Amino acid sequence: MGDDNRDIGVVARSCNINKPNNVVYPKLGLNVSHVWNYFDKTLAPRMNSFTGSSEIVSLDFPIIRQERSYDQVIISNQNNNQELYLHSITPIQFIQQITVPQSRTIVECVPPTTTQAEWIDKQKQLDIGANSHPNFSFSMTTTLTQSQTRKNHSIMLTYESSQQELTNDKWAWRKYGQKYIKGSPFPRNYYKCSTSKHCEAKKQIEKSSKDEDIFLVSCSGEHNHDPPKSRRYLASCNNNSKLNLPKGINISPKESIFNASSSLSKRVKHSTDVASPIIGTKPPLEIGSKNKMVVAVVHNIGDGEEKVDMNEDIFMGIDQL
DNA sequence: CGGTTTTGACCAGGA
DNA sequence: ATCCTGGTCAAAACC
Numbered sequence: 188m189g190d191d192n193r194d195i196g197v198v199a200r201s202c203n204i205n206k207p208n209n210v211v212y213p214k215l216g217l218n219v220s221h222v223w224n225y226f227d228k229t230l231a232p233r234m235n236s237f238t239g240s241s242e243i244v245s246l247d248f249p250i251i252r253q254e255r256s257y258d259q260v261i262i263s264n265q266n267n268n269q270e271l272y273l274h275s276i277t278p279i280q281f282i283q284q285i286t287v288p289q290s291r292t293i294v295e296c297v298p299p300t301t302t303q304a305e306w307i308d309k310q311k312q313l314d315i316g317a318n319s320h321p322n323f324s325f326s327m328t329t330t331l332t333q334s335q336t337r338k339n340h341s342i343m344l345t346y347e348s349s350q351q352e353l354t355n356d357k358w359a360w361r362k363y364g365q366k367y368i369k370g371s372p373f374p375r376n377y378y379k380c381s382t383s384k385h386c387e388a389k390k391q392i393e394k395s396s397k398d399e400d401i402f403l404v405s406c407s408g409e410h411n412h413d414p415p416k417s418r419r420y421l422a423s424c425n426n427n428s429k430l431n432l433p434k435g436i437n438i439s440p441k442e443s444i445f446n447a448s449s450s451l452s453k454r455v456k457h458s459t460d461v462a463s464p465i466i467g468t469k470p471p472l473e474i475g476s477k478n479k480m481v482v483a484v485v486h487n488i489g490d491g492e493e494k495v496d497m498n499e500d501i502f503m504g505i506d507q508l
Numbered sequence: 509c510g511g512t513t514t515t516g517a518c519c520a521g522g523a
Numbered sequence: 524a525t526c527c528t529g530g531t532c533a534a535a536a537c538c
Contacts (some may be wrong), residue, residue, distance in 0.1 A: 337529080362513055363513090363532075364515085364530065364531060366528090366531095369527090391530090435514095513535100516534100517532080518532075520528100521528090521529090522527085523528100
């Protein structure tokens with residue numbers, strides 16, 4: 188892609204909207220779904236509070252999305268007579284560690300009759316900056332990093348999270364460790380899914396040393412069960428009144444630990460409101476080979492037509508090795 | 509009483 | 524081989 192798309196990306200960041208003017212998209216007739224997948228929640232956290240007149244259409248990947256061999260996500264309407272094609276301009280290939288947000292994703296609406304050849308041809312048009320059909324290009328605002336610290340360890344996906352986001356989680360977690368990591372004054376907290384013994388979902392939470400309001404959340408593994416029905420843990424927070432964090436998250440920097448460690452006993456007695464499972468954090472991201480986040484906002488603009496807007500940070504495609 | 513948190517010990521991988 | 528670092532374990536304490 189050339190400079191055109193870079194410009195669009197810049198506009199998208201500043202305007203929070205990423206669409207060419209006066210573009211009418213085909214009527215998709217998509218069902219509104221409130222099923223958010225993990226990527227949706229991670230990459231489009233602001234959509235939680237979307238209050239505009241538009242409908243938030245969150246497309247559940249296993250049901251609505253499908254992929255074709257040429258690296259495409261296709262969203263079909265119920266009658267299968269219209270499709271929304273989503274495609275990563277630059278395939279995102281994860282290696283040991285790679286940061287994603289520089290990647291661009293293109294979203295286009297094309298007739299359902301598009302064949303692979305036609306689609307490739309459209310890509311060529313895009314490559315030369317042609318404007319023959321509606322398309323968007325935008326960047327993510329959420330830093331998403333995939334890493335693998337050790338050979339046999341599962342791949343972890345790391346992203347930045349706000350305190351608010353930490354408190355909204357449907358999964359139950361049990362803390363199993365805490366470690367001060369070199370280079371950071373804040374400890375890293377280790378959690379496992381506590382709902383099922385056989386669930387391999389894990390996550391790590393640590394406070395960002397760069398921004399006091401940001402937490403770094405790393406997820407690995409997948410939940411192999413439904414979220415717990417009981418959300419009893421959601422209400423429990425520790426006594427950090429300033430932050431109102433979920434219980435169990437220790438963000439005390441090293442210095443304060445040392446200064447306050449007058450207690451010499453191995454088991455430091457803690458106040459009643461410090462110990463408890465951390466719940467209320469994002470669910471781990473499902474890192475599958477076919478994970479692609481798709482969220483669209485559909486504007487009804489009359490004449491039976493719908494306008495599909497893509498928020499600047501609500502879509503991305505992820506391909507794995 | 510069962511589940512969770514705490515925290516030092518242990519272990520494996522990398523330098 | 525040794526050291527360092529990060530991830531996990533597990534016993535004790537807590538809720």
